[in-house]
Amino acid sequence: MILVYVDHDRGVLDELSLQAVAAARGLDTDVQAVMVGADAVTAAARLGEFGVTTTHVAVDPRITDYAPMATGRAVAQMARQMSPAAVLAVGSPRGNEVLAHASAIVDEPFAADCTAITLGDGVSHVTRNRWAGNVLEDARVHAPMLIASTALHAFAVDPVTGSGPAAVVEFAPELADADLAVRIVDRVGGGGGGVSLAEAKVVVSGGRGVGEGGFGPLEELAALLGGAVGCSRVVTSAGWRPHAEQVGQTGTKVAPDLYIAVGISGATQHIAGCKNAKTMIAINTDPDATIMSFADYAVIGDAATVMPALVDAVRAAKS
Ligand SMILES: Cc1cc2nc3c(=O)[nH]c(=O)nc-3n(C[C@H](O)[C@H](O)[C@H](O)COP(=O)(O)OP(=O)(O)OC[C@H]3O[C@@H](n4cnc5c(N)ncnc54)[C@H](O)[C@@H]3O)c2cc1C
Secondary structure, eight states: OEEEEOOEETTEEOTTHHHHHHHHHTTOSOEEEEEESGGGHHHHHHGGGGTEEEEEEEOOTTOSSOOHHHHHHHHHHHHHHHOOSEEEEEOSHHHHHHHHHHHHHHTOOEEEEEEEEEOOSSEEEEEEEEGGGTEEEEEEEEOSSEEEEEOTTSSOOOOOTTOOOOEEEEEOOOOOGGGGSSOOOOOOSOOOSSOOGGGOSEEEEEOGGGOTTOOHHHHHHHHHTTOEEEEOHHHHHTTSSOGGGBBSTTSBOOOOSEEEEESOOOOHHHHHHHTTOSEEEEEESOTTOGGGGTOSEEEESOHHHHHHHHHHHHHHHHO
16 A cells, blocks of 8 residues: 655645655555645545545644644654555655655655655665756665655656545544644735646746846736746845745746746756746847757747737737
């Protein structure tokens, strides 16, 4: 049996976690899930559509929103109780954080950001991203139970046609008050309700070349295409955009159908976050910018004139 930690945000299923469910189904036909929080119940049943037979939901009145240590404790408790061959989660910041806590609690190693997993009897083999995906490491993990996260977008979500809802079984995790020391207590600003960057099919991303006041047309284009705005670290470091929009090694890793890189040079650390885009368009004044070697299409020009023209053209095409 494989146990998968599946994340949610106030009851809304984290679609990225379904990638870990798909990876689990490649290892075993018996895939069960663990979720945390009373508001996870509806999403918990939905996992049946992706091949999960049973979802165990940790319910405690003190868990009202994401709490990493308490979640890790609940996952560890379920792992000890079920003795699965592996415990998986998707390698999102939250997935990695929860499994890091869980592995410390059960005192077993944790292999993060795996692109391939082969289970063995006491020794499993993993291939995992190192150095922002620039190096792939083949490793053996000596542990009776493999604890691993799947690299973002390494496993395709795989719905099971005709399957019913998963059985939902609630349990009470054994938590100390200290497990709730870190938890979300409030949310202010941001979160405009748009498409999440990590899951967006279109990302319109801006770099230094866009300039501090130049993001309006990028927002307009993203809205017209049903996508999200991203940016480079130069932009977040300058305080032009929030860190939540940063794409790259130390930001969000995206895999959209279309990535539009505007005024971005294409540094290794930025490419680490967008190299899985199916199609990339670069808009840049410099025809020799590094980003050109990753782009499928390029517009050599000033973002200040190209972007408004692009917005007008897309709006006209849609009307
Ligand atoms: C440990 C570490 C982690 C990092 N993590 C990240 C990360 O997660 N994400 C990230 O993005 N970076 C990251 N960086 C920073 C990274 O190395 C680069 O510095 C950064 O990506 C560059 O941002 P940029 O492309 O916006 O700026 P620049 O490199 O300055 O490029 C600006 C580009 O805009 C073009 N341009 C200028 N004017 C115009 C115009 N008017 N119209 C169109 N184009 C124009 C220029 O030709 C140039 O190509 C990290 C660095 C380190 C050391």
